[in-house]
Amino acid sequence: MTGLLETRALVKRFGGITALDGVDVSVRRGEVVGVIGVNGAGKTTLMNCVCGLSRPDGGEIFLDGKRITRSAPHDIAHLGVGRTFQVPRVFRRMSLLDNLLVPVLDAAAPDWELERRAASMLERMQLLELRHNHAEELSGGQQKLLEMARMLMREPKVVLLDEPFAGVHPTLCRFMIEQIEAMAAAGTSVLLISHDLTSIYRLSDRIVALNQGQIIAEGDVEAIRGSPAVIEAYLGT
Amino acid sequence: MHLLILNGLANGLIVGGIYALVGVSLSLLYGVLRVVNFAHGEFVIGGSFVAYVLFQRFGLPPLAAVPVAAVAFFALGWPAYYLLIPRLARSEDPEAMSFLLMYGVSIALSATLLLLFEADTRSIDYSFTPTSVAIGPVYVSTARLLAFAVAVLVSVALAWFLFRTLHGKALRAAIMNRDAIQILGVDIHRLSALAFALASALAGVTGVLVALVFPAFNAFSGAEYAIIGFVVVVLGGLGNPIGALAAGVLYGLAEQLATVFLPQAMAPIVGFAILVGTIMLRPEGLFGRRAVR
Numbered sequence: 025m026t027g028l029l030e031t032r033a034l035v036k037r038f039g040g041i042t043a044l045d046g047v048d049v050s051v052r053r054g055e056v057v058g059v060i061g062v063n064g065a066g067k068t069t070l071m072n073c074v075c076g077l078s079r080p081d082g083g084e085i086f087l088d089g090k091r092i093t094r095s096a097p098h099d100i101a102h103l104g105v106g107r108t109f110q111v112p113r114v115f116r117r118m119s120l121l122d123n124l125l126v127p128v129l130d131a132a133a134p135d136w137e138l139e140r141r142a143a144s145m146l147e148r149m150q151l152l153e154l155r156h157n158h159a160e161e162l163s164g165g166q167q168k169l170l171e172m173a174r175m176l177m178r179e180p181k182v183v184l185l186d187e188p189f190a191g192v193h194p195t196l197c198r199f200m201i202e203q204i205e206a207m208a209a210a211g212t213s214v215l216l217i218s219h220d221l222t223s224i225y226r227l228s229d230r231i232v233a234l235n236q237g238q239i240i241a242e243g244d245v246e247a248i249r250g251s252p253a254v255i256e257a258y259l260g261t
Numbered sequence: 262m263h264l265l266i267l268n269g270l271a272n273g274l275i276v277g278g279i280y281a282l283v284g285v286s287l288s289l290l291y292g293v294l295r296v297v298n299f300a301h302g303e304f305v306i307g308g309s310f311v312a313y314v315l316f317q318r319f320g321l322p323p324l325a326a327v328p329v330a331a332v333a334f335f336a337l338g339w340p341a342y343y344l345l346i347p348r349l350a351r352s353e354d355p356e357a358m359s360f361l362l363m364y365g366v367s368i369a370l371s372a373t374l375l376l377l378f379e380a381d382t383r384s385i386d387y388s389f390t391p392t393s394v395a396i397g398p399v400y401v402s403t404a405r406l407l408a409f410a411v412a413v414l415v416s417v418a419l420a421w422f423l424f425r426t427l428h429g430k431a432l433r434a435a436i437m438n439r440d441a442i443q444i445l446g447v448d449i450h451r452l453s454a455l456a457f458a459l460a461s462a463l464a465g466v467t468g469v470l471v472a473l474v475f476p477a478f479n480a481f482s483g484a485e486y487a488i489i490g491f492v493v494v495v496l497g498g499l500g501n502p503i504g505a506l507a508a509g510v511l512y513g514l515a516e517q518l519a520t521v522f523l524p525q526a527m528a529p530i531v532g533f534a535i536l537v538g539t540i541m542l543r544p545e546g547l548f549g550r551r552a553v554r
Contacts, residue, residue, distance in 0.1 A: 108409060129427050
């Protein structure tokens with residue numbers, strides 16, 4: 025086993041639809057793996073299974089060699105998996121600071137220390153001035169940054185980023201790309217879903233292309249760009 | 262007439278304080294657990310019987326029963342959660358199943374209270390000195406005034422807990438998004454058990470106050486408080502504890518003022534009119550917390 029995060033023959037069905045059909049994905053320490061595919065390809069389902077929000081119908085998931093296939097979401101988070109969502113799930117009627125304190129509920133540190141860490145994280149995401157505002161007052165892009173900051177409060181080993189650039193202003197996108205690069209440089213593994221191929225090509229060490237729940241291509245950017253299966257899935261030609 | 266309205270307002274505030282506590286605990290439960298606790302009224306009346314037993318057997322004044330009921334119901338609520346609720350998640354419609362399950366629990370608790378205390382109406386024969394206090398032209402019984410003071414204190418303490426402590430913030434976060442809080446490493450079952458225990462403790466305290474404010478209660482009085490609680494929860498916005506606090510006071514005022522202008526027997530109709538009117542005209546509740554999710 026070489027990956028920090030590995031899925032083996034992962035299967036997930038919803039009624040008669042097979043959303044994941046024997047998916048093997050591996051992410052090494054500090055590696056950025058992009059996941060691409062048209063809508064309904066199974067990208068978000070893959071993330072839901074890894075973080076424990078969906079229970080796979082078959083296959084296995086390992087984190088750092090430990091089987092997490094049927095673990096509860098909070099246990100998976102404790103083992104070092106962080107996650108963001110395509111539509112940010114921030115705690116809308118709570119301040120930005122309070123949003124960041126929820127993940128460290130059980131931390132063995134005094135409140136002032138946790139608040140200092142939260143403020144420092146908000147500063148990193150350029151949100152410090154808004155720390156007392158409710159999350160619902162932020163723009164969509166800022167909410168994505170807040171969700172990223174909240175995820176990082178637990179210092180995860182692997183982060184699952186679901187469409188971080190969707191609907192985000194290009195300036196903010198560039199800032200997010202820098203943040204993702206910084207995470208990877210610090211040794212955090214990244215599994216990244218995006219429809220923004222320019223960003224995913226720039227960030228990814230390796231790309232996995234999914235279609236109808238199956239991997240149709242895997243490799244570096246050049247391999248994916250030239251893959252007839254990917255071209256057919258995207259362009260239908 | 263003027264004096265009657267002032268009396269109605271004073272009583273409305275006092276009764277509203279009690280209704281607010283019933284509503285806030287139900288709302289907390291629904292918000293965090295997505296469970297409709299039909300047995301909540303029995304939890305409340307259980308608190309009334311705790312005060313009754315402590316007074317009858319040990320001569321403890323009703324106010325001394327407040328901390329006893331809070332601790333006892335909290336301690337019972339925690340294991341009760343693990344016994345009753347996690348299994349619901351296996352069903353296809355946990356919310357509907359919770360309604361049926363808790364309706365069964367409601368019947369079982371009523372029957373247990375009936376077995377223990379029979380069907381007779383009970384009251385606590387305890388009087389404070391002075392028996393009443395003049396607030397301007399209005400005389401309010403000391404027992405009612407003290408009950409209101411306790412209701413206000415408990416509400417303030419709850420608001421402090423929810424807004425100032427990490428666990429309180431986690432409960433609010435769970436109300437806003439149950440999925441997000443789980444992937445942040447928070448054990449949703451532990452947090453839900455806390456919510457269930459806290460709501461049970463609030464119900465127990467409310468029951469003691471019910472025994473102070475209302476002249477009598479029996480093993481079947483619980484259903485009345487469950488229904489009032491549902492009206493308050495709908496009025497305040499589903500899963501919005503602070504909205505429920507305000508809605509409880511509004512409901513109490515409406516109910517008591519109705520007794521000034523309408524025949525006594527029509528007062529309960531006011532509650533249902535408010536419930537139906539809110540659902541039809543403002544389903545998100547008066548305090549419009551759609552954005553809370």
